[in-house]
Amino acid sequence: MASLLLSECGLKPLPRTLLRPRTGIISHNNPSKTRFLYANRTLTDLKRLPFDKFSRGCFRERNWGLKVSAPFKVANGEEDNKIKGFNGLGEEEIEFDPGSPPPFNLSDVRAAIPKHCWVKDPWRSMSYVVRDVAVVFGLAAVAAYLNNWLVWPLYWAAQSTMFWAIFVLGHDCGHGSFSNNHNLNSVVGHILHSSILVPYHGWRISHRTHHQNHGHVEKDESWHPLSEKIYKSLDDMTKKLRFTVPFPMLAYPIYLWSRSPGKTGSHFHPNSDLFVPSEKIDVITSTVCWTAMVALLVGLSFVIGPIQLLNLYGIPYVGFVMWLDLVTYLHHHGHEDKLPWYRGKEWSYLRGGLTTLDRDYGWINNIHHDIGTHIIHHLFPQIPHYHLIEATAAAKPVLGKYYREPKKSGPLPFHLIGDLIRSMARDHYVSDTGDVVYYQTDSQVSRSSSEE
Numbered sequence: 001m002a003s004l005l006l007s008e009c010g011l012k013p014l015p016r017t018l019l020r021p022r023t024g025i026i027s028h029n030n031p032s033k034t035r036f037l038y039a040n041r042t043l044t045d046l047k048r049l050p051f052d053k054f055s056r057g058c059f060r061e062r063n064w065g066l067k068v069s070a071p072f073k074v075a076n077g078e079e080d081n082k083i084k085g086f087n088g089l090g091e092e093e094i095e096f097d098p099g100s101p102p103p104f105n106l107s108d109v110r111a112a113i114p115k116h117c118w119v120k121d122p123w124r125s126m127s128y129v130v131r132d133v134a135v136v137f138g139l140a141a142v143a144a145y146l147n148n149w150l151v152w153p154l155y156w157a158a159q160s161t162m163f164w165a166i167f168v169l170g171h172d173c174g175h176g177s178f179s180n181n182h183n184l185n186s187v188v189g190h191i192l193h194s195s196i197l198v199p200y201h202g203w204r205i206s207h208r209t210h211h212q213n214h215g216h217v218e219k220d221e222s223w224h225p226l227s228e229k230i231y232k233s234l235d236d237m238t239k240k241l242r243f244t245v246p247f248p249m250l251a252y253p254i255y256l257w258s259r260s261p262g263k264t265g266s267h268f269h270p271n272s273d274l275f276v277p278s279e280k281i282d283v284i285t286s287t288v289c290w291t292a293m294v295a296l297l298v299g300l301s302f303v304i305g306p307i308q309l310l311n312l313y314g315i316p317y318v319g320f321v322m323w324l325d326l327v328t329y330l331h332h333h334g335h336e337d338k339l340p341w342y343r344g345k346e347w348s349y350l351r352g353g354l355t356t357l358d359r360d361y362g363w364i365n366n367i368h369h370d371i372g373t374h375i376i377h378h379l380f381p382q383i384p385h386y387h388l389i390e391a392t393a394a395a396k397p398v399l400g401k402y403y404r405e406p407k408k409s410g411p412l413p414f415h416l417i418g419d420l421i422r423s424m425a426r427d428h429y430v431s432d433t434g435d436v437v438y439y440q441t442d443s444q445v446s447r448s449s450s451e452e
Helices: 043-047 051-056 106-112 122-146 152-175 182-195 200-212 228-233 236-243 252-258 277-304 306-330 349-353 374-379 385-402 415-426 443-451
Strands: 082-084 093-096
Touching: 106 349, 106 385, 122 152, 122 182, 122 306, 152 182, 152 200, 152 306, 182 200, 182 277, 200 277, 236 443, 252 306, 277 306, 306 415, 349 374, 374 385
Parallel strands: none
Antiparallel strands: 082 093
16 A cells, blocks of 8 residues: 555655645634544545656645545544544544535535436325325324223324324425425425424425524524523523423424524514515415414314313324424434534535434334435435435435434334433533534533433
């Protein structure tokens, strides 16, 4: 291998500056660690370096960039994220920095995805709607018929999961990945989301903001970090409720009404900060549909009784909210390595999207339409859910270490509960300054959470 690193003007090794490109080696908020941007390179790529320039005085130049998108894998197992020099030329361990700009761009990732993955099939999409709606009504009919307290807990667990699956299909309508027909997306999205008390357009617009600003400290909309200033302005009870499981997993209805700390507005009000004037009619339409669903539930309570309505709809709705909060939180938090959040010029659509996480949900993957394949969904939300697994597999060679393999789940994803609790105990706020920041821990809240 040493022969690969010899210049043509002699048998001297390449200068050590080759191992230390000037861009991307400094990590904000963590200056003690040396970072190396082009960690994702193969030995084949090293052969492509323009060695013929070295004999013409190219040691004075600093452009050592490798113009390829293939990831570099230099170690396995526990050493996967570290490089111990090249062939013994460097003794210092150089650690991969997920906050450094990637050596590929969005078009590289897009080009790796097969063309058919972008094709939307409305008939196939509708088949999932028919399947899920049939299961929802079937479960309710069986539970109501048996009306047994041994059956109800099983029903609540199953039906809450199906409510979550219904939400995901409405979510696809909001992204336009359900079909190319805007009217079909709107009608189906309203029916599905209103049935589980989600204001379709209000949520669709705020979720669009989330995707357009993912990974941005101030501009992101979903589970974005609190700045240190906002965090310290919260009273102790608010901190406890926000970072003590299971309370954060019940936050979604509150978020719909009043958003997150530090932000104002409501998903139901057309004049909210979330919306522009041209979206007023859409928001009103969704609020009317949501109100109609509430009226229907009130009417049903008089027909079947409030206890039966609670069993059939109320408790599954709470379970659905917990599913939604769990999944959306863990797609942006809870990795064993802390991942960056960005501000200012350091933020880009690609870098923000690369901080999201894929998750494995075992048997639930198919039920909730592979929403766990989240990185590619965030970068390209127009890809239908039934193509996300194939698209992710095709993009992984380009993403390299910027793609983090999810932990394999058993039949049910109980392992994610541990990830949630650990994240809640350590991921509390980020610095008020700096364009690349990482979560910091409030030791008092962490100690309180561990004692629960």
